[in-house]
Amino acid sequence: MALLDFLKKIEPDKKESPFLHTLFDGFFTFAYTPNHTTKGGVHIRDGMDLKRTMVHVVLAMQLCLVFGMINIGHQHYQALGLYPSFLSGLHLKLVYGLIQLLPIIIWTHLVGLGIEFWYAAKKGHAIEEGFLVSGMLIPLIMPPDIPIWILCIAVAFAVIIGKEAFGGTGMNILNVALLARVFVFFAYPTEIAGDTMNIGKEVWVSGFHYDPALLAEGIKTQVSEYGWAHGLFDWIFGAFGWSTFGEGGVAMVDGFTGATPLGLAAKGGWEAVTAVYTPTQMWWGGIPGSIGETCKPFIIVGALFLIATGIASWRIMVSMLLGAVVMCLILNAWGATPFMEVPWQYQFYMGSFFFAMAFMATDPVTASSTNTGKWIYGFLIGFVGMIVRVLNPAYPEGWMLAILFMNVFAPLIDYYVLEANVNRRLSRKKSIVAVETSPEEVTAH
């Protein structure tokens, strides 16, 4: 209780400094559930609130986050040709991933939460929890080597235009996290597209730059680079006698492309993919890709957790899977390009289908809000997403665009579901009126 007294003592005045008060309120309600009691209406309330809902979604993502962190390091060392097994050099991979990921998470929250707090103070209401989930989703769907300034602009765009412009949490039409991703995709295509033909910085594998000495001679060789944080950890690792990062400057293995499976599949079908990656490797996720979307089993664990707790809609997940399978089968039957001929089950080994299904499509605010609508909404995402993935020559992944597309159509789906409800009610009326106006019934008494 001493903490409570202390917190109450330092509470800033709401009128004098609204921003500080909102900030305080945001953190205070995090530490303590407020002492509000019910007034009018029901006298007892369910133990569930929005904070608990949101934090459970974040919990469901934690496995993906930890895996993604190690995978950043793993991909880095793959490029160097070191520690080929996923678990070898684990401490280096983990720390490398942490140093890469932490700034992304921190900057996402600084920018996103900062804007949220500012708007909350301006509107004079409490901070809402929506960004808890968005703030964790955004790092997970970014490439590991995303420049921080691009990230910050994208987050600011997503929060201001995507959410606050519509009225804040619960009012947005488009998924905030995906909006940040789509902003990066369209505003900085060369920085983010997983196309290895770009003579630019390869974002799917982090920690490399062109050796300036060799570049002057016209040789494009990427060499590893480490910063002060790596040096700090080297000092600790050295004390234990473990292997260290070293000074950097090691050249990338010849012929290492860091291409994502989808990038390969778009060019040469399933043969091109399996030439580089085995299906097991893709399933378990030791491959280049966005930070949190590569490990399918962990995503499925998260999805099952969300279904078991009833937080995410199983209807959307199931129907999205159905929609994707149906489209895969259609494409298989068509089979005009090597990509179309990828066996339907292997489409799910590649790309971020499961991540989109578990965490993106199920966002309750932007998804369809009726249960019937959720079936249609999910199915169409799966269906359209697979079309974008396979038939679009520019960008071999479809879920981002398919979900945003269906976000826009979700209100329309709901409209027709509700119209059906209204019509059921109207058609019911006719039959009863006919009974009521039958003459002998009325005159009976």
Added chain:
Amino acid sequence: MDKRVSKFLIFSLFLFASQTAFAQASIGGSSYLLYTLIGVAVLLVLGLVIFVADNLLRVEAKQMGLDKDGANFSIFPSMDEIRRPAANSSVGNAKITNLKKGFDILLEGEAEKKFDRTRARTFAVQPKNFIGISPIPKVTVAVGDEVKAGEVIMFDKKMPEVKYVAPVSGEVIAVNRGAKRAITEVVILADNEQKYAAMPEFDLDNASRTDLVNYLLESGAWTHLRQRPYDTIPAANAIPKAIFISTFDTAPLAPCRSFAIQGKEAAFQKGLDVLNKLTPGKVHLGLNAKQGATVSDAFANAEGVEINWFHGKHPVGNVGVQIHHTDPICAGETVWTLGVQDVATIGAIFSERRYDASRVVAITGAEFENPSYVNTYLGANIGELVKGQLKDEKARIISGDVLSGQQKTVENFLNFTDDQITSVTEGDYYEMFGWLLPLTPRPTISGTYPNFLFPDMKFKADTNTHGEKRAFVVTGQYESVLPMDIYPQHLMKAILVNDFERMEGLGIYELSEEDLALCEFVCTSKQPLQKILRQGLETMRDQG
């Protein structure tokens, strides 16, 4: 149950017999495909024979008129029989409406089925209990007047023909007023011995409906009727398409109405007879089919009414849900509803010729020492009924249940339609990381709590909101606890933007506050759904 088992046995016997026959028929060849095809053909033929014979049996039964009471003459169990929930013995073979959606909130402090001897001395009629009447009705008695039970004490100037009468005999000791001089209570100090105002003779069998209506208006019986939509007192010239009575309550800690009606069975049946004269349609009685539920014979054997059995979780006991599943309300239609004790009160006017407003009220909740039932009259003083019972002076007292009841103090009186007083702990405390790591068990439908491991656990709930109000975010939550074909969240949004057409289309007429109370309880965003609904209903009523 036995019937179903025997049917299953006979059917499996047929199946086995067909297989043995097939196994004995040996053919020289060794083609497995042929064997399989022959097997399938034999099964098909046998199945066809059984199917045709079974249909003949049913046709025969139908021709002889044996299938009237829903008996199934087929050897196959019907879909209804397979899905039929386990029911109590009173149900018999009657049809059961089984509702899957809903949630029972189990709380500590259920009323023991015994009568506490506490007596209330003061009673009040509260104009605010009647939705839609003017805040300052014309009170026809003055402080100090002696009144008898059933004597007119006030009327509403908008509907002067509807008379509001005294529930008990005694002295009018106060006419209390609240904000803007609105009358809040007309308080009567009851006599020790009740005196009843004389009721004129009335020939129910031969009187016209108009005479009956006038009689009910004069005797005060009319004030017990409620009209859906809006939950108002019906106009004197209104004709409802049907009348609905729910004989059980599934709200948290709800009193047992079968227990409450004991000793008033005759008056209840008489009341049903009266109601039958008021509607060209049916009088519907909703009964609880749940296994282990006590069902009074007054309900199960009621005459002249349509008996509907319901099975499910709260809010299945709400009359609104029962209407939705028997004869739903549409735009332009009205139905009437009333409580079982109100039916007995109306019946007593005819059978005993007195306005008997005696009520059995349940004292429930974890904050009372001995939760039990009390015998009292309509509008009793709450403080007098719960005297010496309250464990904590700061606890909240509610007239009604914790979902749709009204907060009261010990000076206040029981509301007109309530037969329950609930106490619940005030929750004005801070809870450290309460949203993440709650310290006390609490009722919830959320799978993030381990509650599903303890399905029979009773909770000691408090009034803490467990979170702050937010915009609508989570979807599908209301639908999961409302067993009606209604989209509550979209209806709420239609009300908030004053979209009349949408409100009507999405079924606002079918809802009353109590029907949405459970949705409000489960709401993650802590939205005041009942308040929003009332706002919408008032808007629609103003529109006419």
